[in-house]
Every structure is written in C-alpha cells, then in structure tokens.
Amino acid sequence: MVSITSLLTSFLVVAGVVIAKPTPKLAKQPVVTYLGTQGPILTSGASTTKGIVYTSGTVPSFNGSTVAGGIGPQTAQVIKNIAAVLEEAGTSWDYVMKTTVFLANMSDYTAMNEVYAAMLPTPKPARTAVQVGKLPGNFLIEIEAIAAIPDS
Ligand SMILES: *[C@@H]1O[C@H](CO)[C@@H](O)[C@H](O)[C@H]1NC(C)=O
Numbered sequence: 629m630v631s632i633t634s635l636l637t638s639f640l641v642v643a644g645v646v647i648a649k650p651t652p653k654l655a656k657q658p659v660v661t662y663l664g665t666q667g668p669i670l671t672s673g674a675s676t677t678k679g680i681v682y683t684s685g686t687v688p689s690f691n692g693s694t695v696a697g698g699i700g701p702q703t704a705q706v707i708k709n710i711a712a713v714l715e716e717a718g719t720s721w722d723y724v725m726k727t728t729v730f731l732a733n734m735s736d737y738t739a740m741n742e743v744y745a746a747m748l749p750t751p752k753p754a755r756t757a758v759q760v761g762k763l764p765g766n767f768l769i770e771i772e773a774i775a776a777i778p779d780s
C-alpha cells in the first residue's frame with residue numbers, strides 16, 4: 629500500500645522538477661500596439677500599452693454610413709463599435725474603467741443614458757459626459773473608452 633506521505637513526496641518531486649524547468653524567454657513586446665487601420669482622419673482604432681487600451685473617439689457608423697433613428701440607435705451602434713475594438717485588444721466592456729461621452733446636443737442626455745445603462749455591464753465605468761459644439765460628420769454622439777486588458 630502506498631502511503632499518503634510517499635504520494636505527497638513524489639508529487640513534490642514532480643512539482644519541483646516542473647518549477648525548476650527554465651522558462652523560455654518571451655520575445656520582446658512592443659511598448660505600444662496600434663489597432664485598426666490608420667484612417668484618413670489621422671487615428672487608429674485604439675492603442676494599447678502595458679495592459680491598457682485607449683480607444684479613439686468612436687462614432688455611430690456602420691458599414692460606412694451613419695445609422696438612422698436618432699440618439700438611441702446611434703448610442704447603441706457606438707457601444708457595439710467600441711466592443712469590436714476592445715475585442716481586438718483582448719478585452720471587453722467588462723474591463724472598461726473610463727468613458728467620455730460627447731453629445732452634439734445635451735437634450736439627448738436622457739435618451740442616451742437609457743441605452744448606455746441597458747447595454748453596459750454594472751458596475752458602470754467612471755464617465756464624463758459633455759455637450760460639444762459640433763461633431764465631425766454631424767454625428768449625434770461620440771464615445772471614447774479606456775479599458776484594462778486582463779491577463780496581459
Ligand atoms: C455593407 O455594404 C456593402 C456595400 O454597400 C454591402 O454589399 C453589404 O451587404 C453591407 N453589409 C451589411 C452587413 O450591411
């Protein structure tokens with residue numbers, strides 16, 4: 629009969645061998661990684677560094693055109709567009725720490741909040757929401773996000 633002690637000892641020996649094994653050196657990672665295409669408006673979709681991703685201000689376009697239907701559908705599209713960028717960076721809305729919401733018109737604040745509250749996971753990230761004079765492309769909303777990248 630094998631005793632508990634000898635089982636434990638052999639486990640420790642095996643574990644010791646595994647721990648002692650030299651780990652291969654990882655290739656040096658770039659300090660900053662740029663995601664998405666460098667577009668005509670002088671931005672990347674996002675940049676990442678040391679476990680953090682910063683998205684560009686993201687607008688409610690889908691397949692090259694502005695989504696119809698006003699602030700509700702535009703807010704939903706921006707959140708989905710940011711989700712795609714976050715996924716490319718290896719993270720998601722669950723790890724967003726901060727957003728900035730730019731509205732063309734503060735009268736859209738309540739309607740924007742309804743969609744934002746429903747689509748974003750709770751607890752919600754820290755947020756700044758402001759009205760700006762005008763957004764490029766006459767979009768009603770633009771959002772940028774900063775997120776942690778887990779396991780990086
Ligand atoms: C995107 O636009 C292209 C070209 O207009 C069209 O063929 C395609 O069906 C569109 N895709 C979606 C998902 O709407």
Ligand SMILES: *[C@@H]1O[C@H](CO)[C@@H](O)[C@H](O)[C@H]1NC(C)=O
Pocket residue numbers: 733734735736
């Ligand atoms: C903002 O929206 C309100 C309500 O629809 C409208 O009365 C106002 O003129 C808008 N402001 C601008 C700057 O478009």
